[in-house]
Amino acid sequence: MVSVAGMEKLMNVLRIWGAPLTAVVFTLLWLVGEAGRMGPWPGLPTWNGTMPLLLSTASIAVSAWKHYVSLGFTAALLLGQLLGLIPPMEANHWPIYVGSFMALAFIQWTGDRRARVVSVGSNAVFLVLMTILLMAGQYGDGVGWYSSPDGQLLNQSGGEALNRLVFSLWVGVLLLLIAVGFAAAGRTLSLYEERGGLFQDRNLAVDTLRQTEVDLIIEQERSRISRDLHDVLAHSLAVIAAQSDGARYISAGQPQPVLNALENISSAARSALVDAQRVIEGAGDGVAAPQPRFSDVLPLIERMRQGSLKISHTELGTPVELTTGAQVAVFRIVQECLTNALKHGGRGIPVIAHFDWSGPGLTLHISSDVPDTATHQAEEPRQGRGIAGMRERAHLAGGWMSAGPDGQQFRVTVFLPYGMPQDMPDGVGPAIENGAECGGSGQQRDALETAAAAGSGHSG
Incomplete structure (x- = not known):
């Protein structure tokens, strides 16, 4: 048929x-x-x-x-x-x-x-x-x-x-x-x-009606999530900011480090409240919230220093203007790495953040010391949502990322090309990721990173 x-x-x-x-x-x-x-x-x-x-x-x-x-x-x-x-x-x-x-x-x-x-x-x-x-x-x-049969x-x-x-x-x-x-x-x-x-x-x-129904359901879900975030997260952050301000005013006679810590808590809570409101508004109306840029990385590092992380920030080469996607990726990856260092290592943990601009792209090395218990946890064969998110951001910017323990340190290496994604050496990204996911040694990863960055594989 x-x-x-x-x-x-x-x-x-x-x-x-x-x-x-x-x-x-x-x-x-x-x-x-x-x-x-x-x-x-x-x-x-x-x-x-x-x-x-x-x-x-x-x-x-x-x-x-x-x-x-x-x-x-x-x-x-x-x-x-x-x-x-x-x-x-x-x-x-x-x-x-x-x-x-x-x-x-x-x-x-x-x-x-x-x-x-x-x-x-x-x-x-x-x-x-x-x-x-x-x-x-x-x-x-x-x-x-009209001739007859006989032809006549x-x-x-x-x-x-x-x-x-x-x-x-x-x-x-x-x-x-x-x-x-x-x-x-x-x-x-x-x-x-x-x-x-x-x-x-x-x-x-x-099909159009069905898609419209789906869009309507998604919009309703966005509105619900926005209300929940506003009722829970925004309220909690506002309470944290108010409580820290009150504690700082009451504890005027406390040592200066205590007052600085309370001020940092209040400032971080207010900044997070503003960011949360932007995200909530963007989720409610479908408009993208303002995205961070590379110029926001140094203020981020300074805030985390005030949060009792010992951050050593170094750069090699002349900075190059990155694409918007690459700038967002750098900021979010640095933010995630510093947050993980504070979460797993605690106060006073040393962190090295090195930005290498000398190669065909920006090579970012972030390493932090971790206690023995955190090292054993990192060696377990699992990947958190944070690492998966960082890898996805690097991919979207045309680069790659490797992350894993190296002795008493946890190292994250990111490469983001200056040009389009096709400018990156073929096959480099998957090789690095597979090496990291399979638990390859730090020396193996360093060798691959050096080959990929064409001379920019400086470890921080």
Whole structure:
């Protein structure tokens, strides 16, 4: 059974090639059926039937895309015989007019409303006039339409004249039925295509409605999450900021480090509250929240220093302007690394952050000392959401990232190319990641990083 897609392909092919192929088949069948009786060729010095065949064939061939040209060929055939410019056909040549009705079928299929109406009207006129020609005197004895079985011409008087009229009317009715059949076939194909188009429009409308429902559900979920975040997170951060401010004012006589710590808590809580409100607003209305830039990295490092991390920040080479995606990736990766160092290492943990600008891209090394318990936890064969998020950000910026324990340190190495992602050496990213995920040694990773960065593999 032919599928819907297969039927559509077949219809498209027939729309383009159906008319020319029909014209070729029509001509070949007629030539085979009338072999030896059409001219002018040696021994057959008559055009009878040849010119009508050529005009009918041309009418069929162009009917699918040149509707009015096709009707013009039909009109030329009719006018030519009405004016005597085209010789009348022999008695057995009348089916050649069926070619005009084949052209009518293709016009009914492929034409617009105007072309369909014009084609029906012109073929109706053609049919009536050709029937009249059949009954006209010039289609009598000299043509041989009504010859007797023994080859003798019939007498045109009395009953034979009635037979002549009946025969002409019979041929006219037969041509009418053939014309109606071809027109109905063409119109049926046109309605089938229109029905298919309506089904496609309906399916598109259903898909659009379904997608709209999904978008509405997502928007409702965003609104719910935004309300929950606002009610829980924003409120908690505001309480933390207020409590730390109150503690700082009450503890005015406390040592300066204590006051600094309380001030840092208040400042961090207020900054986090502003960021949370931006994220909540962006999640509610679908607008992207402001993204950090590379210029925000140094203030981030300074804030984390005030949070009792011993951060050593070094740079090599001349800084290069990074793409927006790369700047966001650097900030978020540094933020995640410093947060993890504080979470797993605690206060006073030493952290080294080294930015190497001397290679084809920025190479970022961040290493931190970790206690034995944290080292054992890091050596477990699992990856946290933070590491997966950092790796995804590096990928989106066209680079790669490796992360893993190295002795008493946890090292994160990131490479972000200055240009487009295709500028990165082929195969470097997956090799580094696979090495890290498989627990490769620090020396192996350093060797791969050095090859990838082309001389920028300085470890911080």
